[in-house]
Amino acid sequence: MSDRGLLLVLSGPSGAGKGTAVRRLLELCDNIVLSISATTRPPREGEGPGHYDFLPQDEFLRRIEAGRMLEHAVYNGQYYGTPAAWVDEQLAAGRHVLLEIEMQGALQIRQRRPEAILMFMAPPSMQALEQRLRGRGTETEQQIQARLAIARGELAGAAQYDYILVNRTVEGAAEQMCAILTAERHRASAMEPFLQALQQERN
Amino acid sequence: MSDRGLLLVLSGPSGAGKGTAVRRLLELCDNIVLSISATTRPPREGEGPGHYDFLPQDEFLRRIEAGRMLEHAVYNGQYYGTPAAWVDEQLAAGRHVLLEIEMQGALQIRQRRPEAILMFMAPPSMQALEQRLRGRGTETEQQIQARLAIARGELAGAAQYDYILVNRTVEGAAEQMCAILTAERHRASAMEPFLQALQQERN
Numbered sequence: 204m205s206d207r208g209l210l211l212v213l214s215g216p217s218g219a220g221k222g223t224a225v226r227r228l229l230e231l232c233d234n235i236v237l238s239i240s241a242t243t244r245p246p247r248e249g250e251g252p253g254h255y256d257f258l259p260q261d262e263f264l265r266r267i268e269a270g271r272m273l274e275h276a277v278y279n280g281q282y283y284g285t286p287a288a289w290v291d292e293q294l295a296a297g298r299h300v301l302l303e304i305e306m307q308g309a310l311q312i313r314q315r316r317p318e319a320i321l322m323f324m325a326p327p328s329m330q331a332l333e334q335r336l337r338g339r340g341t342e343t344e345q346q347i348q349a350r351l352a353i354a355r356g357e358l359a360g361a362a363q364y365d366y367i368l369v370n371r372t373v374e375g376a377a378e379q380m381c382a383i384l385t386a387e388r389h390r391a392s393a394m395e396p397f398l399q400a401l402q403q404e405r406n
Numbered sequence: 407m408s409d410r411g412l413l414l415v416l417s418g419p420s421g422a423g424k425g426t427a428v429r430r431l432l433e434l435c436d437n438i439v440l441s442i443s444a445t446t447r448p449p450r451e452g453e454g455p456g457h458y459d460f461l462p463q464d465e466f467l468r469r470i471e472a473g474r475m476l477e478h479a480v481y482n483g484q485y486y487g488t489p490a491a492w493v494d495e496q497l498a499a500g501r502h503v504l505l506e507i508e509m510q511g512a513l514q515i516r517q518r519r520p521e522a523i524l525m526f527m528a529p530p531s532m533q534a535l536e537q538r539l540r541g542r543g544t545e546t547e548q549q550i551q552a553r554l555a556i557a558r559g560e561l562a563g564a565a566q567y568d569y570i571l572v573n574r575t576v577e578g579a580a581e582q583m584c585a586i587l588t589a590e591r592h593r594a595s596a597m598e599p600f601l602q603a604l605q606q607e608r609n
Contacts, residue, residue, distance in 0.1 A: 325600070329607040358605050366589065367597035379592055386569065386589035389582055394570035397528070402561050404532040 206396070208234070208294040209387055210316055211301045213380070214309045215324030216354035218336040220370045221303055224324065227377035228301070232384060235299040238290055241272070244281035256286060273315065274308035284308075299384060306360050313363070320387055322380065323364040327371045329354070409599070411437070411502040412590055413493065413519055416583070417512045418527030419557035421539040423573045424506055427527065430580035431504070435587060438502040441493055444475070447484035459489060476518065477511035487511075502587060509563050516566070523590055525583065526567040530574045532557070 215221050225237060241256040243263050258266070263282045266272055275284030285302055293300045302312070312319045326332035332354055336347045361367060366383055370376040387393065418424050428440060444459040446466050461469075466485045469475055478487030488505055496503045505515070515522045529535035535557060539550045564570060569586055573579040590596065 323594075325604060329604060355605065358601060361601055362594050362598065364594050366592045367594050367601060368592060369600070379588060382585040382588035383592065385582060385585035389569045389571060389586065391526075391565050391567050391570050395565065397572070398561055398564055398570060401528060401532060402558065 208299040210319040212309045212321045213303045219324045224376035228380045232381040238302045242283045274311035276307045321364040322366045323361040324368045411497040413522040414504045415512045415524045416506045417509050422527045427579035431583050435584040441505045445486045477514035479510045524567040525569045526564040527571045
């Protein structure tokens with residue numbers, strides 16, 4: 204058991220249920236914190252600093268230049284990214300950090316932090332995903348079709364992740380993530396300091 | 407989720423508590439079976455076919471020759487080994503198979519079945535291991551010292567395993583194994599058939 208926390212990344216199509224499963228994970232599993240993304244988009248009604256770190260674009264670009272973003276991406280003309288300093292502080296303090304980010308950012312993390320654990324949350328079926336998107340009632344038919352097309356594209360990229368979660372139930376998906384965290388903490392590479400301490404123990 | 411079961415191997419020093427943790431794992435975790443070893447040593451009082459598959463030495467040697475043992479080793483002049491046919495039947499039927507075997511055999515499995523998942527159960531401390539060995543009250547002081555020396559040797563080889571479990575409590579050790587099984591079932595490589603089915607799903 205290394206003292207350093209683990210870096211976990213979660214991606215998956217819109218409607219797969221990432222947000223709900225993550226909230227349950229934070230209740231279920233000890234010592235794990237959720238990273239807060241930075242963005243240049245303006246806050247929506249009711250959004251505060253707990254949702255995003257809202258930054259002006261020139262400041263965001265300066266931080267990318269200075270290597271202060273672990274990953275970043277542009278959607279609809281707005282920047283989104285993960286501030287590196289906070290993540291590294293948490294990891295150094297022994298807390299596991301979960302990033303809920305898009306595939307583009309996840310693959311940047313894979314390059315920059317090869318030790319990161321990449322999890323992709325899939326729906327149990329495309330039909331179930333479609334039902335969930337319709338059930339939210341927040342998108343037009345055209346938007347739903349666009350999201351389904353994007354989801355199909357993401358499934359093709361999912362094999363690049365370490366783990367594929369299947370969100371049949373919120374509880375099940377949270378338990379899968381918790382099990383992955385437990386397993387990864389017991390990998391032989393992560394346990395090297397423990398094994399060394401055991402071997403050096405005096406009679 | 408592949409239809410085939412996973413092959414799990416558990417080793418660890420005498421006194422680490424493998425047997426008790428495995429019994430708890432079988433209660434805790436679905437769809438997992440424990441492999442029964444073959445041996446040439448005579449049955450002890452009270453031992454029946456549920457404990458070992460007792461074989462005459464010439465038959466055991468014939469089976470090794472014929473490649474019918476997944477692994478084998480010699481202790482105190484007696485052969486011990488894992489019959490391949492039963493393991494493969496279980497895996498093909500989608501059941502996960504756990505082998506509780508010594509390091510020598512585990513490393514043979516690593517060669518012959520590179521997909522096998524190797525777990526090493528360590529005590530929380532060498533002092534705890536010594537206390538457990540003494541607590542059993544079944545060994546002489548000399549035997550206890552010999553077992554501790556062997557345990558130190560095994561710790562040096564433990565880094566070759568995939569996972570290191572720490573047996574602080576029976577429940578904790580069983581949960582670690584169960585989490586590893588859950589995580590391994592969700593590895594991207596194991597989930598390929600599921601991802602393909604999702605992508606091929608008709609609208």
